[in-house]
Amino acid sequence: DAGVTQSPTHLIKTRGQHVTLRCSPISGHKSVSWYQQVLGQGPQFIFQYYEKEERGRGNFPDRFSARQFPNYSSELNVNALLLGDSALYLCASSLRLAGALQAGELFFGEGSRLTVL
Amino acid sequence: QQQVKQSPQSLIVQKGGISIINCAYENTAFDYFPWYQQFPGKGPALLIAIRPDVSEKKEGRFTISFNKSAKQFSLHIMDSQPGDSATYFCAAMKGGANNLFFGTGTRLTVIP
Numbered sequence: 579d580a581g582v583t584q585s586p587t588h589l590i591k592t593r594g595q596h597v598t599l600r601c602s603p604i605s606g607h608k609s610v611s612w613y614q615q616v617l618g619q620g621p622q623f624i625f626q627y628y629e630k631e632e633r634g635r636g637n638f639p640d641r642f643s644a645r646q647f648p649n650y651s652s653e654l655n656v657n658a659l660l661l662g663d664s665a666l667y668l669c670a671s672s673l674r675l676a677g678a679l680q681a682g683e684l685f686f687g688e689g690s691r692l693t694v695l
Numbered sequence: 696q697q698q699v700k701q702s703p704q705s706l707i708v709q710k711g712g713i714s715i716i717n718c719a720y721e722n723t724a725f726d727y728f729p730w731y732q733q734f735p736g737k738g739p740a741l742l743i744a745i746r747p748d749v750s751e752k753k754e755g756r757f758t759i760s761f762n763k764s765a766k767q768f769s770l771h772i773m774d775s776q777p778g779d780s781a782t783y784f785c786a787a788m789k790g791g792a793n794n795l796f797f798g799t800g801t802r803l804t805v806i807p
């Protein structure tokens with residue numbers, strides 16, 4: 579079975595541009611979460627979506643937005659890119675909603691590495 | 696504000712030795728404490744996890760020790776192998792919440 583797949587794997591943007599990152603969860607998983615991992619740091623929670631609804635949001639500016647599609651895939655959008663947005667963006671999927679979520683049921687993809695110049 | 700503090704930042708251990716990584720937290724609402732292993736170019740993968748009603752959990756060469764009163768937990772890797780060389784993250788989750796709070800990571804290098 580395929581794991582969590584993310585695209586693109588690497589991309590380079592310039593300040594002020596917009597970026598869209600994509601994630602396909604494990605088949606049957608209805609929840610998708612997004613995390614930002616700055617080089618040398620641990621991942622930080624951005625969003626969680628379950629059944630196409632936003633169920634959680636981390637401490638990120640409104641330039642960050644996301645959505646989940648009927649097939650449970652998800653997009654993360656970042657507008658007006660800043661140098662500080664350079665990071666590895668991780669998508670994680672889980673079968674259930676967070677309230678019943680055990681961390682062991684959270685599966686991460688390999689990430690999309692964004693470089694902002 | 697870092698919700699989970701992790702040390703050391705880097706660790707070098709001889710093959711066969713014991714690797715120890717420590718984490719501390721303040722929020723007593725945390726009730727689930729996983730450890731993740733991350734290889735370069737890969738996403739984090741769950742290694743082992745513990746709940747605060749247990750003081751120790753062992754899976755193979757990996758052991759979590761948990762001290763609820765001190766709000767500290769640690770990962771012990773016994774008989775460390777070069778294949779264990781990776782970055783390790785501790786994390787914590789609040790009951791009923793929807794996200795993990797990660798530590799800053801420990802880069803482990805096991806020398807053959």
